[in-house]
Amino acid sequence: xxxxxxxxxxxxxCDETGVGIVRGETLLVDTxxxxxxxxxxxxxxxxxxASRAHLEAMVPTIERACREAGVSLRDLDAIAVTSGPGLxxxxxxxxxxxxxxxxxxxxxxxxxxxxxSHVAVDIVEHGPLPEPTMAMLVSGGHxxxxxxxxxxxxxxxxxxxxxxxxGEAFDKVARVLGLPFPGGPHIDxxxxxxxxIAIDFPRGLTSRRDLERHRFDFSFSGLKTAVARWVxxxxxxxxxxxxxxxxxxxQEAVVDVLTRKAxxxxxxxxxxxxxxxxxxxANSRLRALAEERCxxxxxxxxxxxxxxxxxxxxxxxxxxxxxxxxGREPSDLGLPTDSSMPVQLVQS
Amino acid sequence: xxxxxxxxxxxxxxxxxxxxxxxxxxxxxxxxxxxAEHLAPGIRAALDQAGAAPRDVTGVVVGIxxxxxxxxxxxxxxxxxxxxxxxxxxxxxCSLDALAHEAWLGGHRGGLLVATDARRKEVYxxxxxxxEGGLTRxxxxxxxxxxxxxxxxxxLPIAGRGPLLYPADLPGPPEDGSEPSGxxxxxxxxxxxxxxxxxxxxxxxxxxxxxxxxxxLYLRRPDVSxxxxxxxxxxx
Ligand SMILES: Nc1ncnc2c1ncn2[C@@H]1O[C@H](COP(=O)(O)OP(=O)(O)OP(=O)(O)O)[C@@H](O)[C@H]1O
Ligand SMILES: [Mg+2]
Numbered sequence: 001x002x003x004x005x006x007x008x009x010x011x012x013x014c015d016e017t018g019v020g021i022v023r024g025e026t027l028l029v030d031t032x033x034x035x036x037x038x039x040x041x042x043x044x045x046x047x048x049x050a051s052r053a054h055l056e057a058m059v060p061t062i063e064r065a066c067r068e069a070g071v072s073l074r075d076l077d078a079i080a081v082t083s084g085p086g087l088x089x090x091x092x093x094x095x096x097x098x099x100x101x102x103x104x105x106x107x108x109x110x111x112x113x114x115x116x117s118h119v120a121v122d123i124v125e126h127g128p129l130p131e132p133t134m135a136m137l138v139s140g141g142h143x144x145x146x147x148x149x150x151x152x153x154x155x156x157x158x159x160x161x162x163x164x165x166x167g168e169a170f171d172k173v174a175r176v177l178g179l180p181f182p183g184g185p186h187i188d189x190x191x192x193x194x195x196x197i198a199i200d201f202p203r204g205l206t207s208r209r210d211l212e213r214h215r216f217d218f219s220f221s222g223l224k225t226a227v228a229r230w231v232x233x234x235x236x237x238x239x240x241x242x243x244x245x246x247x248x249x250x251q252e253a254v255v256d257v258l259t260r261k262a263x264x265x266x267x268x269x270x271x272x273x274x275x276x277x278x279x280x281x282a283n284s285r286l287r288a289l290a291e292e293r294c295x296x297x298x299x300x301x302x303x304x305x306x307x308x309x310x311x312x313x314x315x316x317x318x319x320x321x322x323x324x325x326x327g328r329e330p331s332d333l334g335l336p337t338d339s340s341m342p343v344q345l346v347q348s
Numbered sequence: 349x350x351x352x353x354x355x356x357x358x359x360x361x362x363x364x365x366x367x368x369x370x371x372x373x374x375x376x377x378x379x380x381x382x383x384a385e386h387l388a389p390g391i392r393a394a395l396d397q398a399g400a401a402p403r404d405v406t407g408v409v410v411g412i413x414x415x416x417x418x419x420x421x422x423x424x425x426x427x428x429x430x431x432x433x434x435x436x437x438x439x440x441x442c443s444l445d446a447l448a449h450e451a452w453l454g455g456h457r458g459g460l461l462v463a464t465d466a467r468r469k470e471v472y473x474x475x476x477x478x479x480e481g482g483l484t485r486x487x488x489x490x491x492x493x494x495x496x497x498x499x500x501x502x503x504l505p506i507a508g509r510g511p512l513l514y515p516a517d518l519p520g521p522p523e524d525g526s527e528p529s530g531x532x533x534x535x536x537x538x539x540x541x542x543x544x545x546x547x548x549x550x551x552x553x554x555x556x557x558x559x560x561x562x563x564x565l566y567l568r569r570p571d572v573s574x575x576x577x578x579x580x581x582x583x584x
Binding site for chain 2: 042046048049051052055058073092093095099101103104105334335336
């Protein structure tokens with residue numbers, strides 16, 4: 001089908017310069033240039049370093065995406081770009097580049113929400129989204145349960161983290177354990193050798209009372225503190241820290257709460273599909289436990305492959321292509337970036 | 349020939365089209381905080397004003413600063429991407445040169461300091477000599493507190509917003525009538541002047557005086573300690 005929209009997506013909300021090209025619901029290419037190594041020695045993303053890297057990587061990444069997909073820019077039907085949320089300086093580089101493409105090629109531009117894109121990316125992996133879909137977004141900056149009647153214009157937040165995001169908790173605990181940044185993948189790996197019931201770390205917002213007042217909210221900062229205190233006690237007692245056990249037990253506490261609340265959200269809302277997106281969805285234990293609990297509850301689980309869970313341009317192109325296909329109005333060429341764009345706002 | 353000029357190194361978000369003889373269209377918005385919002389509409393407005401399509405553009409020149417980083421990058425990435433999309437050559441020029449060139453076009457001759465806002469109580473500065481043949485950058489660009497610039501620079505006629513921001517430190521010429529009187533000096537970069545300077549330098553074709561590269565003139569290392577807190581796993 002050649003009448004399906006051909007859309008190029010640009011993502012620069014954090015430290016990844018992503019360019020993806022999608023035709024309809026088919027992924028043609030996903031190209032990512034990351035500055036993560038430049039940040040690793042600082043133990044976190046340095047905004048100015050990320051912005052400089054985006055500027056240098058932008059045109060080469062667009063060029064590579066086109067070459068690898070065998071697509072000429074002239075063939076594009078639309079440009080899509082992350083307009084928020086994210087780091088202000090980083091977002092600006094991508095949005096400016098996208099606008100320059102839109103003007104030069106005389107094509108419509110769609111400024112889209114990074115979080116909705118994390119959900120929409122699964123369309124190019126596993127096909128159209130059932131409407132509504134229940135989505136759990138777990139990333140470096142967010143942990144939310146979303147009811148998604150239509151990913152192009154109707155995303156509803158059921159709850160979200162009240163303090164740290166899940167990925168942030170992984171990164172901070174990794175630092176406590178002396179593992180490199182970003183910590184998620186390292187904890188995932190270390191945990192494989194560990195015992196996940198070795199230490200009983202707290203499950204935030206799961207008491208009966210909390211399940212009434214904060215049914216679909218999360219809290220990970222108490223867990224992070226509990227881990228830090230536990231490790232500190234070990235140090236004080238002059239004992240070695242069993243890194244694998246701590247990693248496994250911490251990880252279990254996170255994914256236990258996430259999956260429990262996700263299944264609960266599906267049941268409460270009568271939805272039999274759960275989609276997990278965002279960088280933490282790459283976590284092997286989260287994937288396994290979600291599969292187990294969803295199967296038991298009769299819920300179909302969808303999780304994109306790990307490479308599409310972390311930030312990338314394909315997710316933006318995927319959402320843009322949906323917008324074109326559904327006849328949504330493009331954004332204005334004067335569209336602003338919004339570093340704290342609310343999840344409910346799919347498009348700017 | 350139709351050269352698209354872009355500069356976002358100062359408060360002005362400035363776009364111009366130059367046909368080789370003169371500036372045929374210009375769109376400038378003053379807004380220090382919203383470069384990305386105004387630039388692309390500005391390009392489109394300039395094209396409309398000139399009755400031209402994007403395909404009619406034959407080259408792009410972009411101001412590479414120095415200037416506040418976030419706004420500066422908007423212009424550079426836009427210029428590079430626009431040029432790439434249409435397969436056009438793209439050049440960079442020091443933005444302070446464009447201010448000096450505008451002063452030259454206005455008739456200023458002699459010494460000139462260009463001092464623009466570098467935020468954090470500093471200015472970007474360069475010293476120029478303007479004669480009938482055009483401009484020569486004698487020194488700079490540098491980033492410095494205005495009060496710490498060398499004394500004789502601070503008594504030159506000054507273009508850029510520096511003297512508006514730090515009048516005590518950048519007094520300009522002593523009031524003995526030595527300033528070339530009545531010639532207003534530009535405060536923000538005009539893409540028209542930038543494009544005009546590029547056209548002249550390209551016409552000269554002097555390989556000893558090439559255009560600048562396409563890398564931004566940051567003049568400062570990224571500030572690692574003052575990374576603002578964000579919702580992501582950033583520092584802070
Ligand atoms: N295997 C894994 N296990 C746990 N966490 C992981 C894994 N892989 C990546 N992460 C975490 O995912 C996060 C990065 O995800 P992502 O790129 O989606 O976040 P972000 O873009 O920084 O934030 P947001 O999407 O909220 O703006 C990091 O915190 C990282 O540690
Ligand atoms: Mg993300």
